[in-house]
Amino acid sequence: MKHIKRIIPLAFVGFFLVLLVRLSGWTDSLVEVTSESAQSANDSVSWSQLGGDGAVLSASTFNANSAGGSVTGTLSGPNSLVAVVCPASPSCSWADSFAGGDTLVWTSDAGNSGTGPLTLSFANPISGAGALIQSDVPGQFTVEITAFGSGGGTLGSFSETSDTNGDATYLGLMDSSGANIASIEYQITACGQADCSDFAIDTLFLNDTPVSASPTPTPTATPTPVVTTTLTTSPAKLDFKNVDATATSKTKKLTLHNKGANAATIGQIAPPSSFTLSSDNCSNLTVAPKKKCTVDFAFAPATAVGSVSETLVIPYNGASPSETLEGNGIAVTLSAPKSVTAPSVAAGSVGKAKKITIHNKSTATVQIGAASLSANFQIASGGDACANTALAAKGKCVVSLEFAPATGTSGTLPGTLAYNFTYGANSNSVSISLKGKVK
Amino acid sequence: MQVAGIRPRTVAGFMFAGLMFALAMSIAAAVQAQTADQVPRLHGYTIVKPLQGVTHAEVRAAVAASSTIPMWDYSVVSPLDSKTYTGTMIGRSPYFHGLRTTNIPTFLVPLIINLPDGGVFDPTKADKNCLTAPNDVASTLMQQSPILTNASFTFGPTFVGDTQYIDAFQRGNFWNTNVVTTGNSYHTMLSPVTTLPAVTVNIPAGQGATYNAATMFGGCGNIGVMDNNTFDGILQNTVLPSLKSSGVGPTTLPLFLVYNVVQGVAGDSIGPSNCCILGYHNAVGAAVQVYGISDFDTTTIFTGGGSITSDTSVMAHEVGELTDDPLGTNPTPLWGNIGQVSGCQGNLENGDPLSGTVLPPVTQSNGFAYNLQELAFFSWFYRQTPPGLGVNGWFSNNGTFTAGQPSVC
Numbered sequence: 001m002k003h004i005k006r007i008i009p010l011a012f013v014g015f016f017l018v019l020l021v022r023l024s025g026w027t028d029s030l031v032e033v034t035s036e037s038a039q040s041a042n043d044s045v046s047w048s049q050l051g052g053d054g055a056v057l058s059a060s061t062f063n064a065n066s067a068g069g070s071v072t073g074t075l076s077g078p079n080s081l082v083a084v085v086c087p088a089s090p091s092c093s094w095a096d097s098f099a100g101g102d103t104l105v106w107t108s109d110a111g112n113s114g115t116g117p118l119t120l121s122f123a124n125p126i127s128g129a130g131a132l133i134q135s136d137v138p139g140q141f142t143v144e145i146t147a148f149g150s151g152g153g154t155l156g157s158f159s160e161t162s163d164t165n166g167d168a169t170y171l172g173l174m175d176s177s178g179a180n181i182a183s184i185e186y187q188i189t190a191c192g193q194a195d196c197s198d199f200a201i202d203t204l205f206l207n208d209t210p211v212s213a214s215p216t217p218t219p220t221a222t223p224t225p226v227v228t229t230t231l232t233t234s235p236a237k238l239d240f241k242n243v244d245a246t247a248t249s250k251t252k253k254l255t256l257h258n259k260g261a262n263a264a265t266i267g268q269i270a271p272p273s274s275f276t277l278s279s280d281n282c283s284n285l286t287v288a289p290k291k292k293c294t295v296d297f298a299f300a301p302a303t304a305v306g307s308v309s310e311t312l313v314i315p316y317n318g319a320s321p322s323e324t325l326e327g328n329g330i331a332v333t334l335s336a337p338k339s340v341t342a343p344s345v346a347a348g349s350v351g352k353a354k355k356i357t358i359h360n361k362s363t364a365t366v367q368i369g370a371a372s373l374s375a376n377f378q379i380a381s382g383g384d385a386c387a388n389t390a391l392a393a394k395g396k397c398v399v400s401l402e403f404a405p406a407t408g409t410s411g412t413l414p415g416t417l418a419y420n421f422t423y424g425a426n427s428n429s430v431s432i433s434l435k436g437k438v439k
Numbered sequence: 440m441q442v443a444g445i446r447p448r449t450v451a452g453f454m455f456a457g458l459m460f461a462l463a464m465s466i467a468a469a470v471q472a473q474t475a476d477q478v479p480r481l482h483g484y485t486i487v488k489p490l491q492g493v494t495h496a497e498v499r500a501a502v503a504a505s506s507t508i509p510m511w512d513y514s515v516v517s518p519l520d521s522k523t524y525t526g527t528m529i530g531r532s533p534y535f536h537g538l539r540t541t542n543i544p545t546f547l548v549p550l551i552i553n554l555p556d557g558g559v560f561d562p563t564k565a566d567k568n569c570l571t572a573p574n575d576v577a578s579t580l581m582q583q584s585p586i587l588t589n590a591s592f593t594f595g596p597t598f599v600g601d602t603q604y605i606d607a608f609q610r611g612n613f614w615n616t617n618v619v620t621t622g623n624s625y626h627t628m629l630s631p632v633t634t635l636p637a638v639t640v641n642i643p644a645g646q647g648a649t650y651n652a653a654t655m656f657g658g659c660g661n662i663g664v665m666d667n668n669t670f671d672g673i674l675q676n677t678v679l680p681s682l683k684s685s686g687v688g689p690t691t692l693p694l695f696l697v698y699n700v701v702q703g704v705a706g707d708s709i710g711p712s713n714c715c716i717l718g719y720h721n722a723v724g725a726a727v728q729v730y731g732i733s734d735f736d737t738t739t740i741f742t743g744g745g746s747i748t749s750d751t752s753v754m755a756h757e758v759g760e761l762t763d764d765p766l767g768t769n770p771t772p773l774w775g776n777i778g779q780v781s782g783c784q785g786n787l788e789n790g791d792p793l794s795g796t797v798l799p800p801v802t803q804s805n806g807f808a809y810n811l812q813e814l815a816f817f818s819w820f821y822r823q824t825p826p827g828l829g830v831n832g833w834f835s836n837n838g839t840f841t842a843g844q845p846s847v848c
Contacts, residue, residue: 054539054624083537086620093624095617096536106537111502111509136535193512195503200537246773246785248522270514270525273495273768277523300522302770302785303489311496365848367775367782372712390782390848424785425487425767 029177030147032158039130039172041205043068048103053084053091057105057114068208069123073105076197080114081106083200094200097167098132104200109136115197117187120204125150127179128207130172131186135199139166139192140267140284142317143199147173150182159189161265161317164284166192174207192267192315229318230260231287240299240327246424247363247393248300249327251278255294256314256321258287266293267315274301274308275325282314301329303426332366332423334391335359339433340417342377342403346439347410353380353400356417358430360391366421367391371399374415377434378404386419403436412437479656481709483701483717483741483748484779485756487788488671489767490722497725498527498766507689507727509541510765519772519822519846526769526787529692529729529762530627533613538624544691545629547587548682549578549637550732552663552700554707558649560663562698562735563637569659569699569737574807577698577735577750578634584751584809585801586758587632592801595831595838603629604801604811605758607836612763612816614830627762629692635685638678643669648707652699655709658740663700664707667716674732675723689724694758695732715741718753720761729765731757743795752797752810756790759814763789771820773848783848789814792844798837813837819844 033039045066050057057080062073083106085099086092094104108114120129135141146157155175162169175181188196233256240249258264264287271277279296287293301308312323336358345351360366371379371387383400391397405413415434420427490498501507511532514525530541549562562577574580581587585604592599592607599607599614600623609627610618618625647665652658674695679687687693701715708714718733733754741748763769764787775783779794793813800808818827819834822843826832834840 081537081539086622091622093539093621094537095620109531109537111505111531111541112539113505134536136537138534138536194499198535198537268514270512271523273525273527274770275525300770302768305768306492308494309496310494365783370712388781422782422784424770424773424783425489425788 030156030173030175032160033128033130033170033172033174034160035170036130036205039128039174039205039207041128041130041207043206043208045071045204045206046103047082047105047203050105051082053082053093055082057081060114066206066208068126068206071123071204072121074119074121075107075114075116077113077115079112080108097134097165098200098202102202104202106136106200107198109198110195116199117185117197118201119183119185121183122181124208125179126181126206126208128172128174129181129184129204130170131204132168132170132202133186133188133199134168135162135166135188135191135196137191137193137196137198139315140164140265141166141188141192141196142190143169143171144187144189145171145173146185147175147181148183148185149180155181164265168202172205179208190315190317192270194313229258229262229264229316231264231314231316231318231321232257232259233314233321233323236322237324237326238297240325242328242330243299243301244332244362244364245301245304245329245426246332248276249298251296251298253294253296254323255292256282256287257292258289260318261289262317263288264316264318269295269312269314271297272310272312272325274299274305274327274329275310276300297325299325299327299329301327302424303329304331305329331426331428332362332364333428334366334419334421334430335361336430336432339435340401342401342434342436344437344439345403345405347405348407349404350378351403351436353383353402356399356401356432357396358386358391358399358419359396360393363393364423365390365392366423368397369420369422372416372418372420374417374434376403376405376409376413376436377415377417378402391421401434405436405438410438480742481656481715481740482711483715484794485717485753485790486719487760487764487767487786488719488721490727493725493727495527498727501689501725501727505690508543508692508729508765515821517772517821518824519843522772524770524772524821526764527766529765530609533616533618533625536617538617538621540626540628542628542630545587545632546682546685546687546691546693547578547581547632547634548678548687548693548695549634550678550695550697551637551639552647552665552697553639553641554647554649554663554665555642555644556647556649558647558661558663560661560698560700561637562696566660566698566737574805577737578637578696580805580807581696581735581751581754582632582634583803583805583807584754585803585811586751586754587629588803590801590803594836595833597830599830600626602626604755605629605762608759608814609762611830611833611836613828615826615828629758633686635682635687638681640670640673640678646707648709650709652738652740656738656740658738660699660738662709662738662740664703664709664714665700666706667702667704670702671721674730679728679730689726689728692761693730694754695730696735696754697732698735699738701734717741717748718757720757720765720767722766727766729761731761733757746797746800746810747795749810752812755811756794756814759812760788760790763787763817772822774820774844775848777844787817787820789816789820792819793835793839796837796839813839815840
C-alpha cells in the first residue's frame with residue numbers, strides 16, 4: 001500500500017509534465033541550422049517579387065509566394081523597404097556581405113516606423129526555414145529565430161552571433177518530426193547600439209515537406225533559448241566630479257568581469273557624450289568565463305554642461321550591465337582683483353602705472369580678447385600682456401594700468417577694465433572695477 | 440545737324456568740354472577708388488547655442504521615440520590625440536549597411552522685424568533698391584535657393600547629386616563610407632519644405648536700432664541690429680509656441696529668415712565690439728527642438744565684401760552646422776586661427792573654419808546666382824589620415840582643405 005501511495009503522485013507528476021510539453025509545443029525534434037547547405041531546402045521565397053530597390057512596403061504586412069504556398073510577413077509598422085545588395089545592381093541600397101544583386105527585405109528603422117521583429121507566417125505549415133540575416137548597425141550582432149506551431153505555441157528558438165565584422169549570418173531551424181511550423185520570427189537581440197530592430201533578410205529557404213530524421217543538420221541537440229553569459233562591471237559608477245569645460249579629467253578604470261558560463265563576445269564600446277575612452281582592453285574581444293578586462297574612461301566636457309549622468313552600454317552577447325558615468329562640466333573663470341585704485345594724478349596728466357595680474361586657475365587654456373577700458377584710464381604702452389593671448393591652464397598675465405584723467409575732471413573717477421575670453425565653443429569675461437583720484 | 444536740346448558749339452568748344460569732362464571723370468574715378476578702398480567693413484560672424492540641461496540619454500530616448508527629428512550617433516578615434524570622440528548628427532548613419540533617404544520636415548519662417556526706432560525689415564516684401572526684379576523678394580529667393588530646392592552639384596571632378604546643397608555636402612562628407620558604394624541611395628533631405636506666412640516680431644525699446652548701410656558703410660539700404668538674447672527669448676517664448684498650430688515642433692526643423700537684420704551681444708550698437716551675428720542655430724528642451732536663423736544679406740557691408748556673406752551664404756552655413764552638430768555639443772580636437780575663429784575652438788561647427796569662403800555661384804532656374812558657403816568635412820575636424828572619408832580625398836566640399844588642420848592649439 002505504501003508503494004502504491006508513492007507511485008500515484010509520481011505518475012500524476014509525470015502525466016502533468018507530458019501534458020505541459022504537449023501544450024507548450026516544445027519539441028526536441030527541432031534543431032538549429034546555420035548554413036544554406038545544411039538546410040537542404042526544397043523551396044524558397046525570393047523578395048524580388050515585392051518590387052525593385054527602394055520599393056516601400058507601405059503596410060505592416062506583405063505577401064509573397066513560394067512554390068509551396070503563400071508567405072505573409074508582419075512588421076511592427078509601415079515603411080520598410082525592398083533592398084538590393086551592391087555591387088551587382090546599378091540600383092542598390094545595401095552595402096556589404098550579402099551576395100551582390102540579392103534582394104532583401106529591410107525592416108526599416110525606428111525613424112521610419114517599420115521595424116523588426118519580422119514574423120513570417122506560412123499558409124501551409126512547413127518543416128524548416130532559414131535565411132541569411134544582417135543587422136543594419138555595423139559590427140557584431142546576435143540574431144534569434146523562434147518557431148511557432150499552428151496553435152500559436154512556441155516550438156523553440158535559437159540564437160546565433162555573427163563574426164566580429166558583423167557579416168551576414170545564416171540562421172534557420174528544422175523540425176524532424178514533420179511540417180509543424182506555422183510561422184517563424186526573426187529579431188536582432190544584440191548589436192552595437194541600443195536599438196537593434198533594424199535588419200535585412202535575404203532569400204528565405206523552406207523545407208515544405210517533412211524532413212528525414214537525420215538530414216545533416218548542424219549538430220545542436222537542444223533548443224538554446226537564452227545565452228547564459230553575464231558580464232558585471234566594477235565599480236557600478238564612475239564619478240569624475242568637477243571638470244572645467246574643454247579640459248579632460250584624470251582617467252578612471254572600469255573592470256568587466258565575465259561571471260557567466262559562456263564566453264562573452266564584446267562589441268565596440270562607445271563612450272557616452274562628453275566622455276572619452278582613453279584605454280580600451282575590452283572592445284571587440286572575447287572574454288572567457290571567470291576572466292576580466294578593463295577600460296579607462298575620462299570626462300571631457302566640451303561645454304559647461306553641468307551635472308551629467310549617462311548610462312554606458314556594453315554591447316555583447318548578453319544583457320548590458322548597469323553602468324553609470326557621471327561628471328560635472330563647469331564654466332571656466334579667470335581670477336583678478338575685484339577693484340583697483342590707480343595712483344592719483346592731476347587732470348590732464350598720466351599717473352604711474354599700476355600692475356594688475358589675471359590668473360587662469362582652471363585646467364583649460366583660454367583665448368583672451370581685446371581689453372575694454374573706461375575713459376580716464378589707459379594701458380601703458382606695451383603694457384598689456386593679456387589681450388589677444390592664449391592663457392594656458394594655471395597661467396597668469398599682467399596688464400599695466402594708468403590713470404589719465406581728462407582736463408577739467410575732478411574728484412574720484414570710476415572705471416572698468418574687462419576682457420572677454422573664449423575656450424572651445426564657450427565664452428566668459430573677467431571684469432575689474434577701477435578708481436582714480438584727481439589731484 | 441542739331442540735336443534737340445543741345446545748342447550748336449564749335450569744334451574747339453567740344454574738345455575743351457571733352458577734355459574737362461575726361462579730367463573730371465578721372466578725378467571722380469580716383470576718388471571713388473579711394474573711397475572703395477577705405478570703406479569700413481563690419482565683422483560678420485555666426486554663433487551656436489548648445490543644448491543645455493538635457494542629457495545625451497534623454498536625446499537618445501527622444502530620437503528612439505521619434506519625438507524629435509531623426510539623428511544618429513557617431514564615435515571616432517582621432518589620430519591627432521588618439522582620443523575617442525562621440526557626437527550626434529541629423530539624418531541616418533552613412534556607416535549603416537542600408538542606405539536610404541531621411542526626410543527632415545522643414546518650415547521656412549520669414550520674420551518681419553519691427554525695430555523700436557521705426558525700422559521695418561520684411562523678407563516678404565520686394566526690395567527694388569538692393570535686389571533686381573523679378574528676384575527681389577528675399578523669402579521667395581530663399582524658397583527657390585539650392586538649400587531648399589534641388590540643384591546639380593559636382594564637387595571637383597565628382598558629381599554628387601541633383602539635390603539640395605546640404606544633402607550634397609553630407610554625401611560628399613561621408614563619400615567613402617557606404618555612400619559612393621550605394622550610388623544614389625543616401626540622402627538627408629529637408630522635406631517637405633513648408634513656407635509659413637511671415638511672423639511679425641516687435642523688438643522692445645533699447646534692444647534694436649536701424650543704421651544706414653549706404654551712408655555709413657558704402658553698402659545698400661539699411662541694416663537693423665537687435666540684441667541677440669532678447670531676440671532669442673522672443674523666438675523661444677513667443678514665436679515657436681505660436682507656430683505649434685501650424686505643425687512646428689520638435690519633430691520638425693524651423694528655419695527663421697530675417698532680411699538685412701543682424702544681432703549684437705549685447706545690445707543694438709553697431710560697433711565692432713558688439714556686432715554682428717549673421718545667424719545661429721540652437722537646440723532646446725528635452726524633446727529637443729532644433730532651429731536655425733539666418734540673415735539674408737543684401738547690404739554687402741561685411742568683411743570681405745558682397746558674395747561672402749550675401750543672400751544664402753549664411754543660411755548655408757547654419758543648415759550645414761545644424762545638420763552635423765544639431766545639439767551644438769559635438770566635441771572635436773581643438774582647431775583654430777582660421778575662418779571666423781581667431782583663437783581655438785573644439786566643436787564640430789563645420790561652417791566656422793571656412794567663414795568667408797564661398798562656392799562658385801549656383802544659378803537656379805529663376806536666374807538668380809546664389810552664394811553658398813563652403814563647409815569643412817568630418818575628416819578635417821578629427822584629423823583623419825588622407826584621403827579621409829570625403830569626396831575626392833578632400834577635407835571640405837570645394838577642396839579648400841585637403842588635409843586635417845595640423846595641431847595649432
